[in-house]
Amino acid sequence: MDSFWQQDVVNDWNDEYSPRKVILPQPQFTIKDADAIDPLLLDEARKESKKCFALRKHSLAEKFVLELDAKVTKGEISRLSQETGGVRIIWSKTLQSTAGRAIWRRESIRDAIDPHTIRYRHYASIELAEKVIDDESRLLNTVAHEFCHLTTYMIDGVKTNPHGKNFKDWGAKVSEMFSNLGIVVSTKHSYTIDYKYIWQCQKCSFLYKRHSKSIDPSRQGCGRGCKGLLTQIKPALKGSGGKARTLTDYQLFVKENMSKVKQANPGSPQKEIMSLVGKSYKEHKASKSKGGIGTVEVVESRQSTPEEDRAAFVSRKLNFLDLTSD
Numbered sequence: 058m059d060s061f062w063q064q065d066v067v068n069d070w071n072d073e074y075s076p077r078k079v080i081l082p083q084p085q086f087t088i089k090d091a092d093a094i095d096p097l098l099l100d101e102a103r104k105e106s107k108k109c110f111a112l113r114k115h116s117l118a119e120k121f122v123l124e125l126d127a128k129v130t131k132g133e134i135s136r137l138s139q140e141t142g143g144v145r146i147i148w149s150k151t152l153q154s155t156a157g158r159a160i161w162r163r164e165s166i167r168d169a170i171d172p173h174t175i176r177y178r179h180y181a182s183i184e185l186a187e188k189v190i191d192d193e194s195r196l197l198n199t200v201a202h203e204f205c206h207l208t209t210y211m212i213d214g215v216k217t218n219p220h221g222k223n224f225k226d227w228g229a230k231v232s233e234m235f236s237n238l239g240i241v242v243s244t245k246h247s248y249t250i251d252y253k254y255i256w257q258c259q260k261c262s263f264l265y266k267r268h269s270k271s272i273d274p275s276r277q278g279c280g281r282g283c284k285g286l287l288t289q290i291k292p293a294l295k296g297s298g299g300k301a302r303t304l305t306d307y308q309l310f311v312k313e314n315m316s317k318v319k320q321a322n323p324g325s326p327q328k329e330i331m332s333l334v335g336k337s338y339k340e341h342k343a344s345k346s347k348g349g350i351g352t353v354e355v356v357e358s359r360q361s362t363p364e365e366d367r368a369a370f371v372s373r374k375l376n377f378l379d380l381t382s383d
Contacts, residue, residue, distance in 0.1 A: 068158060117196060118196060121196075121197055122144050122146070122183065123135070125231065129208070129230060129234065130212065134208065138211075140179075145182040146182070148184075152188075155186065156189045157183060157200070158184050159184075159210070161181050162180040165177060181207050183207070197235075197239075198240055201232075202242050204231070205242055206219060209227060224244075253291075253292075254266070254291060257288055258281070258283065258286070260284075260285030261283045263281055272287060274286065274287040306342075310341065311334055
């Protein structure tokens with residue numbers, strides 16, 4: 058019964074036993090005359106946009122929490138959590154059933170002089186799903202949603218009805234004050250997750266979506282009863298409609314000569330092997346620019362024996378001695 062009231066225990070139980078939420082399709086951003094633009098350029102633009110967002114998402118979330126607190130609660134959440142460092146932003150790679158969740162715990166502390174005097178210490182954090190939140194709009198809406206949970210817990214003291222009247226009142230207030238940012242606090246999230254890998258069954262057309270390349274079509278088939286073969290459709294494989302990647306001169310050089318350098322330098326670390334390949338490529342490029350044939354010299358690097366090291370050391374010392382003087 059004691060565990061029933063612990064927020065961490067409840068969250069862990071929900072993650073393990075609750076059914077996964079149905080992910081509804083969400084309209085994606087569109088570019089005017091997108092059909093006339095090279096698909097490769099569009100893909101590169103989306104990747105660059107995601108990289109920029111990844112660099113600033115943490116600071117953006119922290120600043121928005123402070124702005125929400127200042128305008129919505131007049132700084133009450135910051136005051137209550139000041140002793141424990143304020144509201145923490147946590148990015149989770151394992152959270153997939155929802156876009157985010159609010160975690161709150163209150164600790165009762167009795168005064169040492171007067172035992173009847175009790176003060177409270179609040180621990181508050183907002184956990185965000187890295188694999189779901191991939192743009193600014195989702196981030197702001199999710200943070201606003203979880204912030205309303207914290208206000209319901211910490212200010213209203215309501216812990217038994219997370220999406221009840223108190224939550225909806227806070228949500229309406231936040232939605233009205235931040236409508237210019239497109240903030241709409243609802244009771245459910247319906248974000249489309251951008252999976253890196255997707256396989257499709259050739260019989261029933263069911264899609265298997267994963268964040269890592271965890272499906273091997275040569276060993277695994279469709280698990281929905283039809284046992285059909287799986288085909289990877291994202292990213293598209295070579296020969297299946299996808300464009301083959303063009304290698305640079307350096308990449309071609311490495312591909313052709315890496316094995317030669319490894320054979321000539323057995324036991325050498327990969328960092329040293331790459332250094333030797335790079336040196337050979339520079340010599341090859343210089344020879345090619347001078348009109349030479351462009352032959353490749355394989356540089357050998359091996360570990361010397363202790364006897365060779367001592368002999369080299371004595372040789373270096375003798376170089377500093379003038380043996381011709383009387």
